[in-house]
Structure formats: structure tokens, C-alpha cells
Amino acid sequence: MKGVIVIDPNLHPYKKRHLIAHGLAHHLFHRNTRVNYFLDEGDDRFNYWRQRRQEKEAEVSAAYLLIPEDKLNEKLKEEWVKESPDPVPELAEEIQVSENFMRKRLKLKESSNNKG
Numbered sequence: 431m432k433g434v435i436v437i438d439p440n441l442h443p444y445k446k447r448h449l450i451a452h453g454l455a456h457h458l459f460h461r462n463t464r465v466n467y468f469l470d471e472g473d474d475r476f477n478y479w480r481q482r483r484q485e486k487e488a489e490v491s492a493a494y495l496l497i498p499e500d501k502l503n504e505k506l507k508e509e510w511v512k513e514s515p516d517p518v519p520e521l522a523e524e525i526q527v528s529e530n531f532m533r534k535r536l537k538l539k540e541s542s543n544n545k546g
Contacts, residue, residue, distance in 0.1 A: 444528050448492060455491035460484050493535040496527055502539060 435453035437446050505524070511517040522532035 442528075444522075444526055444531070447496060447526060448528065448531055451492035451495045452488045455488040455495070456484065459487060459491065489534070490538060493531065493538055497525055497532070497535045499539075501525070502535065 435450055435457075437449055441449070505511060505521055511521065514520070518529050518532050518536070522529045525532065527535075
């Protein structure tokens, strides 16, 4: 099944979007890299760390694909977001991602702002 992303049709639509974006990132960035996902750190430390790096890259790519920087910046400038003690639930709903995924994306934004 090379090049196929299989998604459980019973998953929440936001989770489906997340998994498709994550799988697409693996396809675009890791298709020529072999990683055995059935080994753990004790079996093959190099494989384990390569797997972890690829998972992080795919997750970051999915975050930027589903919540682009310009769209996020636009939303964060809205008055209701500035005034809300916790705008994450509404932001997540509006962008159609889970609250957890929105929090991850905001952490990525915060860490990139701290670097620059």
C-alpha cells in the first residue's frame, strides 16, 4: 500500500484532517527514508531517534498546513481573541482543528517568536 493514507471513517472530522495532513507530510518529506516503527529505543537507538524526528517534522508540517501563519496572525488580531481569557476552544472550532492541536500550533508560534 505505498502512497496510501487510510483513515478510520468513524473518527471526528477534525482528527481526520489532522491525520491526513500528518500523513501527507510524511509522504512529502520522508518517502525515501526507511524507519521501522515496530522497534523501540532499546532495539535500535538510531532508528528510534530518526522515527521521533520524523514524527515531530510531520506534526509541525501538519500544524502549519492546517493553521497557516497568516491565517493564525489574522485571527489573533481579532478583538474577541485578545479579550478572551481562553480563546483556544473558539479558535479551534473556527479553524476546524482540535483544541489540543490548536494549543500545539500556538506553542510553535510562541517558540518561533522567541527565536526571532
